[in-house]
Amino acid sequence: MTGTLTGTGTLIRLILRRDRVLLPVWIAITALLPASIASATTGLYPTQAARDSFAAASAANPAQLAMRGPIYDASVGGLTAWTLGSSLALIGGLVSILLVIRHTRAEEETGRRELLASGVIGRHAPLAAALTVVLAANLLHGLLSVPALVAGGLPAGSSLLFGLSTSAGGWAFAAVAAVTGQLTASSGTARGIAIAVGGLLFALRSLADTGGVGWLAWLTPFGWVRLTRPYAGDQWWVLGLIAVFAAALVAAAFALSTRRDVAGGLIPSRPGPAEGTLPGAFGLAARLHCGTLAGFAIGFGALGALLGVAARGLHTQLDTPQFRELAATLGGADARLSDVFFTFVMYVLSQLVAGAALVSALRARAEEAAGRAELLLSTPVGRLRWALSHLVFAVMSPVLLLTVLGAVAGLTFNGDVARVAGATLAYLPAVWTVAGIATLLVGLLPRLAAAVSWTALGLFLVVDLLAEFKLATGIILDLSPFVHVPAMLLGGAASPAAPLLGLTVVAVTLTAAGLAFLRRRDLMPSA
Amino acid sequence: MNAAVRARGLVKSFGRTRALDGLDLTVKTGEVHGFLGPNGAGKTTTIRILLGQMRADGGEVALLGGDPWQDATDLHRRLAYVPGDVNLWPSLTGGEVIDLLGRARGGLDPKRRAELLERFELDPRKKCRTYSKGNRQKVALVAAFASDVELLILDEPTSGLDPLMEATFNECVLREKRDGRTVLLSSHILSEVETLCDRVSIVRAGRTVESGSLADLRHLTRTSVTAELIGSAPGLAALPGVHDLSVDGARLRCQVDGDALTAVLAELARAGVRTLTTRPPTLEELFLRHYEGAAR
Structure with a gap:
């Protein structure tokens, strides 16, 4: 079994080389957003009274509820976490899906994987390398956002929890993409299924917060990234739920990948018509x-x-x-x-x-x-x-x-x-x-x-x-x-x-x- | 008008790289013309200009009597093209792609289509996603050979085919020739060109270095001479036009320029000849000569 991960290091370097622009830009922008929103919030709503009235108005706005969920605390930190919690999970999730598929299924579809697999690359190495890079990149932007938040006067512990919550959205969907990448031979289909799953899970969270069925939020990563409640009670253990969700899917992806051929999918490609009628x-x-x-x-x-x-x-x-x-x-x-x-x-x-x-x-x-x-x-x-x-x-x-x-x-x-x-x-x-x-x-x-x-x-x-x-x-x-x-x-x-x-x-x-x-x-x- | 392709002094640059640097190419109607050169010599760029997919920076070009850029659509009714790297739509089957290309070119002969599928051993029901490089190439080849066109432009068409399929390919090209069609065949596989082509153009670094029938080109080049002598031929080394002379006891090998052959044979006869082999140079040797020149 040790051999199945051979070459992971080489592939990680290849991924870092191919995405040497994209990764730093994404990480930098995502890491900078929390502190800039926090400072904008302080500037716009300097008093607690102003923040309370903004929070009350937002809580009354169903569109805001559908997009962002409830406000747990009307502090600067609480409002920042509310503004960005959902959006960063959405962006991190989407980027993670695209990256994982790009470095796993898309590589197989174009035949480049075949070229590598004939060298000393273990069967699990490509997936392991893609996940390592994407999970680490998500962790990095989460951690990097913390110092600026703390420098802006927000509590360190809650800021770390908020940073990790923003990372967690990416982790969950990197894991989803790892699984969908095993299902079909087409990278487009794999990408589509992962994004559709993401859309459903987001809709579930929206429904939970607008439809008066709050417990539904406990069934989706988009709910969990908010339910860690940074700056509003700090429920660290909710991060554990996301970790379990991601770990289970990653394990499933590796298990599925041993049951299929390189470039093949679990859902087999069926023969089509021998003659065409495309005009x-x-x-x-x-x-x-x-x-x-x-x-x-x-x-x-x-x-x-x-x-x-x-x-x-x-x-x-x-x-x-x-x-x-x-x-x-x-x-x-x-x-x-x-x-x-x-x-x-x-x-x-x-x-x-x-x-x-x-x-x-x-x-x-x-x-x-x-x-x-x-x-x-x-x-x-x-x-x-x-x-x-x-x-x-x-x-x-x-x-x-x-x-x-x-x-x-x-x-x-x-x-x-x-x-x-x-x-x-x-x-x-x-x-x-x-x-x-x-x-x-x-x-x-x-x-x-x-x-x-x-x-x-x-x-x-x-x-x-x-x-x-x-x-x-x-x-x-x-x-x-x-x-x-x-x-x-x-x-x-x-x-x-x-x-x-x-x-x-x-x-x-x-x-x-x-x-x-x-x-x-x-x-x-x-x- | 008896030239299917006539290009003079083609120039094309990509940024600072000069891909074509005054390339000439003439393909006569009805001939199979070999377009030879190593990778990066400018073969594919030339073909893209002929197809109106790129515009030359300089020079003149005529394809089937028209301007390949201005009259692209009309000219394309009369030709079929097989790219060197065939990329197909992953969700379509091979059969669907063959019919799509065939219809676009004005329909194809169903009998010929079926026959070609059988000869190339291609399963048309498979999705293109699952085809190997060789099979994708076969899809494009079947579509091209089954179309009723005047000119076939084939860019390194056998690079993914196994030797058996190469033989099938050769038969197909010869049949096209019998039917009076013109074929432009780019290749770096010399034996392929030797068996199929009437004339060849050799390109190097964006320029045509030789062009003519194989006989013409050989005339220009050296003959390889191997002889076993009775006596010795000390004067040989001093003769102009003798190259790479090596003597191993009674055995002697050298390369001789065409116009020095008479003198060399006279010198050999004087020494007395036990065995003598002369051989026209293979295209490999032609190639080596040109590309050694490039390396210097």
Whole structure:
């Protein structure tokens, strides 16, 4: 058995070499966020009275409850832990899933693992190396966040617990990905299953905190990372739950990996048709996009149902003076609570839809980088037709996803499908703008397109966070296309044409420029 | 117009690397043309320019009488391409990919498709994800050979095939030639080119160093002479055009330039010859000569 881990050290060095930029950037940003949010909280709410009233307002806001859960303590530390607990677990979880799959299943799928396995590399070494790096990186950002928190005047013990709680989210999902990486031969499917599991576990936590079924939070890592209660009673033993969860999944992953072949999956690959009926480039694109798109549609449908149900209880459960006040500031004195709720939530979720649109918009580049476009473009399929076959999905997938999200939310709320779906669809031009940025980059800077597009979307999300803490105003805020979308449910419907038309023009211009650049440049496979 | 490919002085740079440095290539209609060179010589870059996937920085290029960049779509109806590194869609089966490429090229002959699948021993029901490199190459080859096109561009097409499949591949290329199609075959496998090609172009560091029929090229190069002599031939070493002379008792070996052969044979005859072997240089030797030059 000792031989199965041979070569782990070599593989760890390989992973560190391949991710020498990504890992430090992720660790640094994640480690710096807690102290900056803590200092922003101190600055914005200097007195206990101010913090109490902020906490009361937030506790009354179902959107905040759904995203972040309850506030356990209205101290600076308690508010910081509340602001970041869930988001850092979400980010850490997502990055960990992507990294583990990238260094395990994706390596096998491309055949690079085979090359290594023929050397002195034990059967378990690749998984052990990937997990070591990802678990250590998560631990590192958690620990690194502590000194700055302590320097800012927060108690050392609670700060360490908070740091470790932020690490724990990554650990849990690294372990989930370790298992899903054993199931199928496709890295895309393995990634998809892990992210879907993450989404379900997050939804479970949201439901626990908005639906009055608090015990559900004890069933999900997204609940546990908050239930450690840093700065609010410090329940250290909850970390043990996460450790057991992660250890059990990791053990399962190693056990599963001994029961399959290299490059094979536990779910065997079935033979398919011997003859094809794909009618050219568009047929091929439809085949390539539809699986992912169906997955996204189901996910957003489930989210919409959750929101609709949550919004139903608002009038009875959350009709507090604080929330009324919030609603009045946002939408005027007669704004309906549910409208404020939907406006909040759709603003955030539309950026998730933009993520789905990015996947489609970057697909053409992915095909090019993998060398598959080369073969197709040697046939009479022209450059433009090929690009359009993928662009159609970048344009249409947000239409589908926003409609599903809004329609299901409206249906489960009060049956008012058109109104909620209409408000959700108002984000379409903003999402198209994000897809337009990606299309422009695919034409102009193909090798950097994926990295820069995702960073841009990440920055738009950061702008939201900064805006919420009033750290960003004016021009910086204007940079995000989402900021310009009128709140259709809160009086924005009066004159929505100008901003929506403006964004659409921007999106079309970006897209057209991207296509023009693509037609003029050389094809650049990554090899 | 009897040239399928005509390229003059092609130049292409990637950053500071000059991948093509004045490359010439002429492929006559109906011939099998070998495009020889080591890895990194510029073969694949040239092919990508011919396919309109890259634009040359300088030089002229015509493919089937058209401009490969401007008229890409129309020209592609008349050609089929097999890349050196075949990458396929992991979720599609081999059969689906063959039909996708075939349809895109305007349909393929189902009888020929079935025959090729059998000869290459390829299972078309398997997902491309599960194919080895050789099998992915077979998918692209079947799609190309089953298409009704004028020109086949094959970039190191046998690099993943086993020797038995290489023989099958050779038969397929010869059949294409019989049917009057033009084939551009890039390779660094010399025996393949020797058996299949009418003419070859040898490239090194982005330039064409030799081009012509195999006979032409051999004429330019040295002949390998091995002889067992009765007497001795002391004058041999002094003759111009004699290289790498080695004498081991009565046995003698040397390389002789084409125009020095008469003088060498006269000198040998004077010494008296017991056995004599002359051999045209293999392409390996041609290659060594050119790439030794590059190393110097």
